[in-house]
Amino acid sequence: MSDTLPEIRAILEAAPYPFEVMGCDPELADTAVFCERYGKAPEDSANTILVRSKTGELKYAACIVLATHRLDVNKVVRKKLGARKVSFASPEETRDLTGMEIGGVTAIALPADLPLWVDADVMARKEIILGGGNRSSKLIVDPKLLLDQPGAEVVEGLANPIQTTP
Numbered sequence: 001m002s003d004t005l006p007e008i009r010a011i012l013e014a015a016p017y018p019f020e021v022m023g024c025d026p027e028l029a030d031t032a033v034f035c036e037r038y039g040k041a042p043e044d045s046a047n048t049i050l051v052r053s054k055t056g057e058l059k060y061a062a063c064i065v066l067a068t069h070r071l072d073v074n075k076v077v078r079k080k081l082g083a084r085k086v087s088f089a090s091p092e093e094t095r096d097l098t099g100m101e102i103g104g105v106t107a108i109a110l111p112a113d114l115p116l117w118v119d120a121d122v123m124a125r126k127e128i129i130l131g132g133g134n135r136s137s138k139l140i141v142d143p144k145l146l147l148d149q150p151g152a153e154v155v156e157g158l159a160n161p162i163q164t165t166p
Contacts, residue, residue, distance in 0.1 A: 005099075005133040007109045017142040026135035029103035031067045034138065042067040046128040046143075048105045050094045053083035060089060060097060061115040064107050064122050064130075064146060069159035071119075076158050080117065104135040112150040119158035122146070 003009065004021050012019045028037045035042045045067040053059045059081050065071050078086045091102045097114065098105055107116055107130060122128060123143050130139045146152055 004137045008133045020140040022138045029135035048107045050089035052089045054085040064118045065159035071159045104131040106131040116152040117155045120156045
């Protein structure tokens with residue numbers, strides 16, 4: 001059975017919320033594939049996405065959005081980051097800043113000076129599935145745990161539901 005990183009496990013065990021560390025095949029760690037293979041609902045899966053400014057002073061933020069939503073990079077993120085242009089951080093930048101690989105990035109144990117913006121819809125879920133800090137585990141947690149993380153802030157409209165065609 002795969003486990004999360006020791007620093008993440010320590011935070012989970014110290015928190016007053018129930019949690020589960022679930023092993024997963026690293027080849028199946030990407031959200032859509034994971035949900036399909038392990039029978040998990042995409043609306044319970046939350047992605048941690050690192051964004052960066054493209055112009056002016058280099059700034060980063062981590063954003064938590066449900067897998068059924070799309071991050072509003074061009075309006076909400078850009079305005080909150082105080083940048084003219086923003087983009088997604090590269091896999092290399094993400095690894096350098098968080099120590100985690102894409103497909104396993106979690107909101108737990110991020111650098112304390114990295115803003116953590118949580119879409120309000122994430123907080124409405126009973127539990128959420130996050131990356132486990134690596135590609136071989138996932139975390140099933142109460143979303144309230146996110147608010148205990150340094151720099152965490154709930155942001156209305158950070159992401160919008162993805163419109164599906166009937």
